[in-house]
Amino acid sequence: MLDIRLIRAEPEKVKEALAKRREDPALIDELLSIDEERRKRQTEMESLRAEQNKLGPQIAVAKKSGGDASEILERSSALKAQFQQTEEIVRSLDARQEAILFKLPNLPHDTVQAGGEEDATIIRPWPYDPRVFGFTPKPHWEIAESLRMIDFERGVKLSGGGFVLYSGLGARLERALINFMLDLHTLKHGYREVGVPYVLNRDSMTASGHIVKFTPEMYHDSEDDLFLLPTAEPALVNIHRDELMDPNPLPLKYVAYTPCWRREAGAAGKDTRGLQRIHQFDKVEIFRFVAPESSYEALEEMTHEVCKTLELLQLPYRILQLAAGDISFASAKTYDVEVWSPGIGKWLEVSSASNCTDFQARRGNIRFRRETNAKPEFPHLLNASGTALPRVVAALLETHQQEDGSVTIPEALRPHLGGLEKLTA
RNA sequence: GGAGAGAUGGCUGAGUGGUCGAAAGCGGCGGUUUGCUAAACCGUUGUAGGCGUUAAACCCUACCUCGGGUUCGAAUCCCGAUCUCUCCGCCA
Incomplete structure (x- = not known):
């Protein structure tokens, strides 16, 4: 607001x-x-x-x-x-x-350019050379199927198009990535881990700015008027809803793993092959409540933390600064981070880092005091995916695939897979 | 799911339909005393809106979970909702 x-x-x-x-x-x-x-x-x-x-x-x-x-x-x-x-x-x-x-949506920051999706600017390319393949890299769905990691057909049988069944090493890799990311953000980046409810009530979704008019994007249980998380962001926003935090509690840094559900209404047939766009996916989300004067600095830090995640997984990425017409309702400034997927030859968005300034704090009546008896102020709220898993899995399989059909596991991930160095059939 | 009890300021806890933003205590803040700490004592201490100001102060209004109602007047009476607790049922 x-x-x-x-x-x-x-x-x-x-x-x-x-x-x-x-x-x-x-x-x-x-x-x-x-x-x-x-x-x-x-x-x-x-x-x-x-x-x-x-x-x-x-x-x-x-x-x-x-x-x-x-x-x-x-x-x-x-x-x-x-x-x-x-x-x-x-x-x-x-x-x-x-x-x-x-x-009314949030006001874009002065540094944000006008325009829509096509006006995003690449502000940081991958600092290293992308891998040169001595063979034609396969798309991730072929790799995942031949290693019996993901069962696309049974996912459809269970729930319909856009749902997948992780199996064997696929399920284990998913779990390893979640742990890897949670450990990175808690142990190295100083976030507090929280486990949030996966459904939220209407008040919470309104405060975060996820309910504005129609909400065709979210799965909704009409019996209890509850919404399945499209991202952990609204849950994290609402932790301190209707609270006056006292004194000087900032910055607060939270990280949460959650599944996310998106109906993807209107996106039928668009980039749907494999893991590119599915209705339920795992994500680790980092979130901060900060003093107003330090929010843009925090946005840069969080973007770096996202990049760190990808660097440890040895995945080429780039950072985009979104144009004003393309940032989310609550955001004043947003960076997208995309990884390169050599098998399908595309950049895949795996993270979106936004400074929502005091917009959500106002809607949710979230306030803090710098010291006892000081005047209440609205903190600035920031969110970033750190990161969304399916596209990371896609890029990881495609980037680290070998000619013999196996996939090399990046060093940083091995401790989370019991020392496993390679995914094989 | 059924039955009952409750919800008051940062916390505990009083409260008669009228002068109650609300006693008292605790906590917080400021001060006095003190070699220091503690104790004691004194003072002070909610939020929001409107108006105003360099910034304040002053002033007005609202807020005793929330929403309605009764009344000239509601923390107080009535109705509804939500939440919490207890008991019963069910259950991972």
């Missing part, structure tokens, strides 16, 4: 920022006129109430002394009627204002 005071103070700046995201700036004018009227009516309402409040003790005194209070009672009743009338107006203005505020 944007700060209404900021919108009041610098409407033109806000409009420009929204335009950069390809949002309609006309909403701001509407918002401002509602806001002005609302405040006027609110002042009116409050002074009526104040006047009525003053009569209260007079009635009490009059009644106690056995006097006639009927005239005061009448005046009080009249004030009440006026009050109620004004209150109704204020209430509807409030609701309209809030509805607009909740629909």
